[in-house]
Amino acid sequence: MEVKKAVFVESNSDWRKCPKHHLPEFAFIGRSNVGKSSLINKITNQKNLAKTSATPGKTLLINHFLVNDNWYLVDLPGYGFAKIGMEGRNKLEKMIKDYVLMREELFNLFVLIDCRHEPQKNDLEFIEFLGSNGVPFSIVFTKADKLSKSRLVANVQAYKSKLQEEWEELPPIFVTSSESGLGKEELLEYIDSIMNATPDDSVIE
Numbered sequence: 001m002e003v004k005k006a007v008f009v010e011s012n013s014d015w016r017k018c019p020k021h022h023l024p025e026f027a028f029i030g031r032s033n034v035g036k037s038s039l040i041n042k043i044t045n046q047k048n049l050a051k052t053s054a055t056p057g058k059t060l061l062i063n064h065f066l067v068n069d070n071w072y073l074v075d076l077p078g079y080g081f082a083k084i085g086m087e088g089r090n091k092l093e094k095m096i097k098d099y100v101l102m103r104e105e106l107f108n109l110f111v112l113i114d115c116r117h118e119p120q121k122n123d124l125e126f127i128e129f130l131g132s133n134g135v136p137f138s139i140v141f142t143k144a145d146k147l148s149k150s151r152l153v154a155n156v157q158a159y160k161s162k163l164q165e166e167w168e169e170l171p172p173i174f175v176t177s178s179e180s181g182l183g184k185e186e187l188l189e190y191i192d193s194i195m196n197a198t199p200d201d202s203v204i205e
């Protein structure tokens with residue numbers, strides 16, 4: 001799929017106030033600073049569509065971007081951001097979880113994981129939360145340009161092994177870099193395939 005147009009629509013603190021429409025939404029979630037906003041910019045071929053920062057905690061609202069006039073990318077705040085205090089963290093967590101659980105337009109959630117790190121407790125807990133609530137999600141490793149090829153392969157494999165301790169079947173997994181554009185086409189093709197899947201596609205006969 002080619003992104004021909006992408007525009008910022010609005011920011012909200014509550015899923016109920018988010019744009020009213022019947023188009024599919026694809027949201028990006030993950031720890032603060034993992035690269036959610038950067039990847040949205042890469043996918044949409046724009047430098048500053050989503051605001052990025054080297055300091056964690058840049059995105060603190062639910063941001064809707066309309067792509068090609070027929071689907072939405074949603075940039076969510078990061079979880080686990082320490083500097084806003086317990087009350088702020090709880091508020092953000094509720095904003096994120098309510099959106100994820102209640103938003104009927106959400107077709108798929110991309111959980112972003114920094115490929116440099118070992119599996120982290122709060123990421124694994126969040127994935128567990130998605131699984132137990134039946135939220136469709138995929139895993140997207142970010143910042144692949146920061147590792148050698150062999151290290152990258154080893155880290156992704158270690159992550160898969162960790163997930164397989166809990167999960168019989170792994171979710172779709174993507175490896176990306178917002179620097180090099182690695183994985184961008186695969187993500188767009190995947191989004192396209194979900195949008196074009198008919199309900200019968202999931203029935204195995």
Ligand code: GTP
Pocket residue numbers: 030031032033034035036037038039051052053054055056057058059060076077078079142143144145146176177178179180
């Ligand atoms: P919050 O909004 O704070 O939750 O963060 P975020 O997940 O949106 O991260 P953001 O896109 O703002 O990126 C955080 C930092 O990581 C920035 O300094 C980016 O330039 C850098 N970064 C993001 N993606 C990549 C990548 O693929 N490669 C490299 N080398 N740096 C990246």
Ligand code: MG
Pocket residue numbers: 036037038051052058059075076
């Ligand atoms: Mg952000």
